[in-house]
Structure formats: structure tokens, C-alpha cells
Amino acid sequence: MIRLQDVRRVFHQGRPDELVAVDDVTLDIADARITVLRGPSGSGKTSLLALVGCMARPTSGRIHVGDREVTSLPEHFLTEVRRLTFGFVFQQFHLVRGLTALENVMLPAYPLGGSRKALVARAQALLDRFGVGARAHARADWLSGGEAQRVAIARALVNDPRVVVADEPTAHLDSKLSAGFMDLVAALRDEGRTVVMASHDAIVYDSPLVDHVVSMRDGRIVRGEP
Amino acid sequence: MKRPRPPTWLERQRYLLDFTLSSLGRRKGKNLALAALYTLVVFALASVLLYTQALRSEAMRILEGAPDLVVQRVVAGRHDLIPGDRVERLSKIRGVQEARGRLWGYYYDASARANLTFLVPDRFWGKPGEVVIGEGVARTRLAVPGEPFPVLAADGEVVVLKVRETIPSFSELVSSDLVLLSEPDFRRLFGIPPGLFTDIALTVPNGKEVSTVAAKIRGQMPDTRPITRAEITRTYEAILDWRSGLVVLVLAAALLSFGIVAWDKASGLSADERREIGVLKAIGWDTSEVLAMKVWEGAVISLSAFLAGLLLAYFHVFVTPAPLLAPVLKGWSTIYPEFRLTPVLNPFIVSTLFLLTVVPYTVATVVPAWRAATTDPDEVMRS
Amino acid sequence: MRKSDRFLLFLALMLALLEVARLHALHRGRDRAEEVLAMTAMARRLGLTDLSLFTDARYARHPSQADRFAPFQDHPTSLEHFPSGSLVPPPAP
Numbered sequence: 001m002i003r004l005q006d007v008r009r010v011f012h013q014g015r016p017d018e019l020v021a022v023d024d025v026t027l028d029i030a031d032a033r034i035t036v037l038r039g040p041s042g043s044g045k046t047s048l049l050a051l052v053g054c055m056a057r058p059t060s061g062r063i064h065v066g067d068r069e070v071t072s073l074p075e076h077f078l079t080e081v082r083r084l085t086f087g088f089v090f091q092q093f094h095l096v097r098g099l100t101a102l103e104n105v106m107l108p109a110y111p112l113g114g115s116r117k118a119l120v121a122r123a124q125a126l127l128d129r130f131g132v133g134a135r136a137h138a139r140a141d142w143l144s145g146g147e148a149q150r151v152a153i154a155r156a157l158v159n160d161p162r163v164v165v166a167d168e169p170t171a172h173l174d175s176k177l178s179a180g181f182m183d184l185v186a187a188l189r190d191e192g193r194t195v196v197m198a199s200h201d202a203i204v205y206d207s208p209l210v211d212h213v214v215s216m217r218d219g220r221i222v223r224g225e226p
Numbered sequence: 227m228k229r230p231r232p233p234t235w236l237e238r239q240r241y242l243l244d245f246t247l248s249s250l251g252r253r254k255g256k257n258l259a260l261a262a263l264y265t266l267v268v269f270a271l272a273s274v275l276l277y278t279q280a281l282r283s284e285a286m287r288i289l290e291g292a293p294d295l296v297v298q299r300v301v302a303g304r305h306d307l308i309p310g311d312r313v314e315r316l317s318k319i320r321g322v323q324e325a326r327g328r329l330w331g332y333y334y335d336a337s338a339r340a341n342l343t344f345l346v347p348d349r350f351w352g353k354p355g356e357v358v359i360g361e362g363v364a365r366t367r368l369a370v371p372g373e374p375f376p377v378l379a380a381d382g383e384v385v386v387l388k389v390r391e392t393i394p395s396f397s398e399l400v401s402s403d404l405v406l407l408s409e410p411d412f413r414r415l416f417g418i419p420p421g422l423f424t425d426i427a428l429t430v431p432n433g434k435e436v437s438t439v440a441a442k443i444r445g446q447m448p449d450t451r452p453i454t455r456a457e458i459t460r461t462y463e464a465i466l467d468w469r470s471g472l473v474v475l476v477l478a479a480a481l482l483s484f485g486i487v488a489w490d491k492a493s494g495l496s497a498d499e500r501r502e503i504g505v506l507k508a509i510g511w512d513t514s515e516v517l518a519m520k521v522w523e524g525a526v527i528s529l530s531a532f533l534a535g536l537l538l539a540y541f542h543v544f545v546t547p548a549p550l551l552a553p554v555l556k557g558w559s560t561i562y563p564e565f566r567l568t569p570v571l572n573p574f575i576v577s578t579l580f581l582l583t584v585v586p587y588t589v590a591t592v593v594p595a596w597r598a599a600t601t602d603p604d605e606v607m608r609s
Numbered sequence: 610m611r612k613s614d615r616f617l618l619f620l621a622l623m624l625a626l627l628e629v630a631r632l633h634a635l636h637r638g639r640d641r642a643e644e645v646l647a648m649t650a651m652a653r654r655l656g657l658t659d660l661s662l663f664t665d666a667r668y669a670r671h672p673s674q675a676d677r678f679a680p681f682q683d684h685p686t687s688l689e690h691f692p693s694g695s696l697v698p699p700p701a702p
Binding site for chain 2 (some may be wrong): 611614634638651657664670672673
């Protein structure tokens with residue numbers, strides 16, 4: 001369970017261009033469920049996602065990951081929570097160019113040390129699982145959009161996180177690939193992982209596979225909408 | 227939350243190094259060219275440093291054998307021959323064990339277009355009519371023992387001496403251009419009447435008394451100039467500093483331009499690199515890990531260049547006869563000593579070079595990454 | 610072999626070579642010590658005051674000994690045209 005209490009995130013606070021990205025959000029995210037943050041661009045869903053994923057600290061409010069209060073943790077510990085609990089899939093996938101698909105998948109595990117042989121095996125298994133095993137030694141910039149996303153998902157899973165966070169995961173995929181992506185996400189949930197996504201794509205939020213849809217507008221949660 | 231076994235420092239650094247090397251591999255040609263240029267700069271600097279250090283230490287050791295005091299006569303501000311009666315007077319000064327008149331001078335050999343140094347040893351072991359020559363003289367004049375050695379005397383006559391032997395070549399650093407001969411031959415050649423000497427060398431056994439003796443000489447013989455051994459060694463230190471300084475000055479332009487290139491290369495954090503750091507942070511890298519990775523990035527290039535440059539310089543200076551530096555010392559000389567220096571590779575030189583090369587480059591790589599590394603990782607999601 | 614190991618191996622190799630250079634220096638230094646001693650002895654026996662490094666001009670040959678041939682011998686910026694002359698500073702007072 002990830003619990004957000006009265007969370008606010010303000011950019012450029014006190015300056016003329018002050019922007020309240022997340023405004024007083026209280027939200028529980030259930031374990032082993034698929035939750036979708038839905039809303040138009042600028043509605044604050046990406047900012048909220050960043051807060052959920054411990055990438056940023058709220059300006060005010062509290063966030064609990066499991067029974068651990070993370071808002072007051074020093075940066076180093078927050079990083080540790082982030083890398084052991086969360087896996088991220090970014091809108092632009094953000095693979096590191098010039099590195100191979102395999103190296104990209106391994107990257108989140110580098111700071112953890114550990115056996116490289118085991119890590120390579122784990123990364124290769126993930127690539128195989130998502131059907132891009134043959135592309136393991138291709139450079140990231142040579143991958144197609146669909147391949148890049150699968151590599152990005154594999155990367156998100158390499159540290160075996162309990163929570164997978166995805167920001168507009170279908171933005172660069174056609175309908176067929178998007179549907180395929182939803183199947184992958186369902187499989188992750190069935191393994192017991194929590195999935196949190198931000199999306200304004202109907203294929204995502206209208207999918208029968210999704211357990212919970214949270215609608216957002218202007219940084220707030222809008223209740224009662226389908 | 228289950229915490230894995232904390233990784234060892236080395237394991238983590240190996241992973242960071244893996245990433246850095248992959249990352250550098252993306253612009254392989256450019257980075258290799260940079261490393262090569264860098265190596266060349268270190269090589270040039272290290273060659274000068276090693277060479278002058280070795281030459282200096284060798285000079286200091288050899289000049290321990292130089293006379294404690296040399297007394298010259300100065301006439302109208304110019305060095306002149308000194309009368310023999312001064313030998314007696316100088317030897318009576320307290321603290322002086324021995325005074326001896328020295329005879330030496332230069333001879334321009336028109337056929338070889340070289341300046342030779344003629345010197346009468348205290349106890350010349352050859353017979354009158356014989357010369358003992360340095361290896362450099364033997365090389366330029368193609369003279370071998372037993373052959374005639376014609377010299378144009380001061381009165382215009384050609385005096386034919388005979389080469390008795392050559393001075394062993396290991397001592398070329400001091401003996402290359404020497405021609406040793408007997409006193410009568412020397413006086414005959416240069417027309418110096420008996421009773422006059424070039425200068426007078428004194429032996430002062432107690433090192434602490436040298437300056438007192440020198441002061442006394444200046445008082446008793448105002449027309450002389452005493453030169454202590456400390457002044458001789460100081461001159462050499464100054465010369466070698468001067469020469470290495472000059473080379474470094476010539477190198478300075480190259481160094482500076484390299485510095486600019488390196489700074490630009492290392493410090494110009496492109497948008498791509500900035501984004502990359504953001505991604506690393508977002509997927510769970512800590513600020514310290516990003517910075518450690520950047521340290522490696524600087525170190526991979528600069529450490530390789532430092533070690534390669536240093537080794538090449540050592541090889542150049544101490545294994546080969548330093549062909550790239552010799553011309554600086556050689557100047558316009560016709561006779562140039564062939565010598566091998568005693569290698570000097572001390573921690574001082576190594577650490578000086580390290581500080582001059584590896585540290586600035588690494589700092590230039592890390593510092594610009596600092597800001598990018600400390601921004602919130604969610605930056606990457608907002609872009 | 611993984612990239613970091615290849616690089617660390619390269620570093621180790623370079624350091625080993627540096628150690629070889631250090632040993633070479635030590636070894637050569639020992640070999641050469643006798644020759645240097647012999648040169649010191651020669652300097653003592655012949656009363657040599659200078660190294661025979663700069664033989665391009667008479668006044669450059671013995672920089673530690675002011676010389677009757679040297680133009681402007683007491684002036685730091687002697688006006689002449691030999692390379693060594695522009696490099697060799699006047700003897701320290």
C-alpha cells in the first residue's frame with residue numbers, strides 16, 4: 001500500500017511563475033493492483049507519479065510506502081527506497097543511447113554491486129521474456145519503438161521491484177502494441193506487483209484489466225467521474 | 227523491506243567503470259584522439275622534467291670534485307692571466323691547504339669548426355708532444371691514438387702533437403671536448419710566458435672556511451675574483467632551471483591550447499549528457515554514484531595518458547639518448563657529448579606530474595556534472 | 610572479459626611497467642654510480658669546474674667562470690647571437 005496524505009507539490013514557490021502541480025491529494029494505492037492516473041496534459045498526473053515513485057519530495061503532506069514514511073528520509077535513503085521498491089518506464093523510454101539493450105537493462109543494478117554473471121543472466125531472461133532477447137546486443141538507438149519499450153520495461157524490472165511506475169507508456173505505440181502492453185502489465189500484476197500509470201490514452205484507462213482509475217484535473221483528484 | 231548484502235566498494239566501482247567505458251566508447255575516435263594528444267603533452271612535460279632533474283643531480287654529484295675556490299685575476303673588468311707569485315701568497319692564507327696555478331684555454335679548430343678546451347692537468351701523465359683527447363674531439367677530428375694532432379700555435383706555426391690516448395667515453399659529460407697536454411706544450415702553443423697562469427685553484431679542506439677565505443682574498447688582492455664551488459653549483463642549477471623553463475615556456479602554448487580543448491571537452495556538459503544523468507538518477511543511482519562515475523570518466527582518459535606519457539618519457543630520456551631534447555642543450559655546438567644520464571624517477575616527479583595532469587582534467591570532468599547530478603530525478607520526467 | 614576488468618588490467622600493466630622503469634632506474638643508478646664517482650674524481654684531478662655541455666662558444670663553455678672573451682660578461686642580458694648565450698644567465702654573485 002502506498003498512501004498519500006494531503007500532498008502538495010509546488011514549483012518555483014514564492015516566485016511570480018509559481019505553479020501548483022499537485023494540490024492536496026490524498027490517495028491510497030492498493031498493492032498488486034493496476035492504478036491509472038487519468039487526465040489531460042498539465043493535470044499534474046506526471047508530478048504525482050514522480051511523488052509516488054520517490055523521485056521528488058512533496059512540498060507538504062506525507063507519503064507512506066508500505067509502513068515507511070518516506071517524505072522525511074534523507075536523499076541517500078530515498079534513493080535506496082526508489083531503487084529497491086520502484087521500477088520506472090518513462091514516456092520517452094529514456095534508454096541510454098550508445099549502450100546495448102542488455103547494458104541498459106542492467107543499469108539500475110549497477111549501484112547495488114553483486115555478481116555480474118547473475119545480473120547478466122537476469123537481464124537476458126527479462127529481455128527473453130519480453131521477446132527482445134535477440135536484440136540484447138543491439139545499441140539502444142537502433143531499437144524500434146516497440147522494442148525500446150520492452151527493453152525499458154525489462155530495465156524497470158531488473159531489481160525485482162514491488163511497484164512499477166509508468167508515465168504515458170503508450171504514447172509512442174500504435175493500438176496493437178498498446179494492447180500488447182496492457183497484457184504485459186496485467187501479467188506483472190498477476191505476479192503480485194503494483195502498477196501505477198499516468199495516461200490519457202483510452203486504450204489504457206478503459207481497459208478491463210485496470211483495477212482503479214483516478215481522474216485528475218488542475219492538480220486535484222476529481223471524484224465521481226467514470 | 228529486505229536489504230541486500232551491502233555491495234563492496236570495489237564491486238560498485240567496477241560497475242561504474244563499466245558504464246563509463248561504454249559511455250566513452252560511443253565517441254571512440256574522438257576520445258582516443260584526445261587521449262593520444264593528452265599522452266603527447268604528458269610525454270613532453272615529463273621528458274623535460276626527467277631530463278633536467280637527472281642532469282641536475284648528475285651535475286651536482288660531479289661538481290663535488292670541482293676546486294673549492296678558483297681565483298681569477300680581473301683587469302679592467304676582464305679576466306686576465308694571473309702571476310705565479312700569487313700562488314705562494316694564496317697558499318699562505320689560513321685555511322688554504324694547497325694552491326696551484328692552472329693553465330687552460332680554448333682553441334678554435336678551423337678544420338672541425340669546433341671549440342676545444344685545452345687543459346694542463348696537475349700531473350700530466352703523457353710526455354711532452356703528446357695529447358690525451360676527449361671522445362668528442364676524437365669523433366670530430368677522427369683522431370685515434372698514435373695519430374698526429376696538428377695545432378695552429380699563437381705565432382702562426384703548426385705544431386704537430388701526437389694523440390696518446392682518448393679519455394674513456396663514459397665521462398663525456400665532463401671530458402668530451404678536452405685536450406690534455408703538458409705545460410711546455412701549452413705555453414708554446416698559446417705563447418704564455420712562464421710564471422703566468424690562467425687562474426689559481428685552492429684547496430680549502432674545511433667547507434665552513436671557504437667564504438672566510440674568499441673574503442680575505444678579496445681584501446688582500448682587490449684585483450682578483452674568487453669563485454667558490456657553491457657558486458659553481460648554483461650556476462648550474464640556474465642554467466638547468468633556465469633551460470627547462472625555456473622548454474616549458476615553448477610548450478606553454480601547446481599546453482594552454484590543450485588545456486582549452488580538454489576543458490571544453492570535459493566541462494561542456496551537453497544536453498544529452500545532462501539528460502543521461504537525469505535518467506541514471508531516475509532509475510535509482512545516487513548523486514554520489516553519478517559523481518563517482520564522472521570521476522572515472524575523467525580518470526580513464528587522464529590516468530591512461532599520464533601513465534603512458536610518463537613511461538614514454540622515461541624511455542625517451544633514459545633508454546634512448548633523448549633525441550628530442552638534445553638539440554635544446556646542443557645549441558650550435560659542433561662537439562656534443564654523448565652521455566647517458568643516471569635515471570631519476572622519484573616520487574616527487576611522479577606526483578608533480580600527476581597533480582599537473584590527472585587532477586585538473588578529472589576535476590574539469592566532475593565539476594560541471596555536479597549540478598546535473600544534484601537535481602531532482604523527476605526533472606527527467608518533466609522534460 | 611568485462612570492460613572494467615580490461616581497463617583495470619591495462620592500468621595494472623602500466624603500473625607494472627612503471628615499476629619496471631623504477632627498477633631499471635635503480636639498477637642503472639647502481640651501475641652508473643661508479644662512473645659518476647670516476648667523473649667526480651676526474652673533476653678533482655683535473656680541476657674541472659664545468660660540464661662540457663655547451664661547446665658552441667668559448668664563453669659558454671665554462672658558464673661558472675667569468676671569461677675574458679665574454680661580451681658584457683657582468684650584464685644579465687648579454688647582446689650576442691649564440692643560442693646558449695641567450696640561455697645562460699650570468700653567474701650568481
